[in-house]
Amino acid sequence: MNTWYRGAPAPAYFSRIPGFFGYSQNTFMRQLTIKLPKGHKDKVLETVEEFQGKNTIHLPNEEHDVFMIYLPNERVNDFLKKIDQYEEPEINLIPRGVITLYPPASESPDQVADVQPKSSLEIYLGGIQSVGSMFGLFGYSLAAGIIVWIGLFTTTTYLLVAAMLVAPFAGPAMNAALATSAGKMPLLKSSLMRYGLAIITGIIASLILTFIFPLKTLTPLMEEVSQVSKFALFLPLISGFAGAVNICQSERDSLVSGAAVGILVAASLAPPVGLVGVGLYMMDWQVVFSSLFRILLQLLGIHLAATLVFYFYGHVTPKGVRFLKGSYKTVVITSLVVLFGIAGMMYWQFSQPPFLRKASMNTELAEVLDAELQKLEYIKVLNKDVTFSNEKLDNKSLARFEATILAKDTTITDEALKSAVINHLKQNMDYPYRRDIYEVYEIRVVTD
Incomplete structure (x- = not known):
């Protein structure tokens, strides 16, 4: 009994x-x-x-x-x-x-089908419960900063993935979006504070390690991570959507684990956080600003997508959760700030070529390079590539145009062939913002 x-x-x-x-x-x-x-x-x-x-x-x-x-x-x-x-x-x-x-x-098999999302109350309370302790936030942020710095220093890609697993960025980002959809300003302030503390801790860890083990130049992985793509906004939007859906769905309604979604959220945050510390030590402001651009863009994009999912799919609204009593004014003002913030960053990105679009311009310029090389009937193109450096020359971004070619006409000397190809490229290549790029050519001639 x-x-x-x-x-x-x-x-x-x-x-x-x-x-x-x-x-x-x-x-x-x-x-x-x-x-x-x-x-x-x-x-x-x-x-x-x-x-x-x-x-x-x-x-x-x-x-x-x-x-x-x-x-x-x-x-x-x-x-x-x-x-x-x-x-x-x-x-x-x-x-x-x-x-x-x-x-x-x-009807028993049908009775156990878990297909409904969680209630708005459970979504909201679950978000609050996931906050965790400040010690854990600092500890995991410090660990993520150390791991990502080692990965960048040693050019070890799998360590960047490990840092994404450890980095505690997903929780504060999701809770900030949850606070906006619910109209709760105190939770929004707390979440943004925790997000900022996690970012700053990771930056400080990377900066201290760079002081202890000084760097004279960026590693190839650092240069790659520092470059931003024109598609940079898509990743945080997808991350925010996936993270919010995972929180709203019933625990047995998805084949994707919460840990996997957390990695997706941290994927574009952990590497640039570590890179900011390196850039500050080396006083490489291109690296610092491009990394900070990505960090802020991630927060805004994740926030926008997750807020929409929580509001319309999870029904977490100021009046939609029992005892919550949020403010629609907070929802509107915060959403407008996020929208205008994203619009401003997109304007900055596309008005400053190629500074914040190098990762995607590499591919675009490689296509231009290949198109021009294919016009030369006396060579066979074996390989081509375009890479941007973080260095500048004559106040222009430095880009290296590389190609490996095979001569069809064996009577032409290698030097004459290189000179002819480079002159053709200089005179005929046409792409936007060419006046902002300092072109360097590396043409390799191989023999059969």
């Missing part, structure tokens, strides 16, 4: 609610235990029926009624809102899927 509060034995009986067997959209349920003063039993059972609960258990007591209720994920928040009118309830919510089986037995 179970003993409940005040030592009163609790005789239990199941309250079978008619009409539930026809419920077509079955899900894993959420288990709630609710304690109310006596006198509301019938109203509570009617409310449970209204919100399509299953297998309700009523445990009467001398002064209270206790109900064990199993509700679909998405209906928990609205159910609790309605229960509030029956005096202040005491509630236990278990945020885990519960399998409810009920007649007819032939």
Whole structure:
């Protein structure tokens, strides 16, 4: 026999609610235990029926009624809102899927299909619970900064992936978006503060290591990471969308783990954070500004995409979560700031060629190079590439145009062939912003 509060034995009986067997959209349920003063039993059972609960258990007591209720994920928040009118309830919510089986037995496979998103209440409370301790935030940020610095210094790509696993950037970024959709300014300020502390800790770790082990020049991986693509906005938008959907979905409704989504969020943050510390030590402001550009763009893009998912898919709105009482003014103002911030950064990126578009211009210019080389009938192009350096010459970004060619006419000397190819490229290559790029050519002639 179970003993409940005040030592009163609790005789239990199941309250079978008619009409539930026809419920077509079955899900894993959420288990709630609710304690109310006596006198509301019938109203509570009617409310449970209204919100399509299953297998309700009523445990009467001398002064209270206790109900064990199993509700679909998405209906928990609205159910609790309605229960509030029956005096202040005491509630236990278990945020885990519960399998409810009920007649007819032939429908059991359909009854365990977990296809509904979490309730807005569970999404919001889950976000708050994921904040964690400040010690953990600093510790993981420091570890991520050290790992990413070692990876950049030794040109070891898999260490960058390891840093993405450790970096605690996903949580604050998701909580900031959750705060915006809910209109909660205190949570937004706290999340942004934690995000900033994580970033600064990673930068300081990288800076200290660079002081201890000084660098004279950037490694090839550092140069590669420092270059920004014109498609840089797509990654944070996709990351924010995937992260928010993962939080909203029921735990058994996705083949993608939360850890994998966290890596996606941190993928474009951990490397530039480590690179800022290196750039500050070397006073390479191109590296510093390009890395800071990516860090800020990631936050804004993740914030925008995740906020939209939380608001429209998760139904986390200022009035959509029980007891929340957020502000629509916060939603509007924060969203406008994010939108104008993204617009301003996009204008900056495309008005400063090729500074913030080197990663994608490499490919674009390689296509231009190949098109011109194919026009020369006396050579066979074996390989071609264009790479940008972080150095400048005559106040222009330095780009190296490389090609490996095979001469079809063996009567032409290698030097004459190189000279002819370079002159052709200088006179005929045409692409936007050529006046902003200092071209350097490296043509290699091979023989068969």
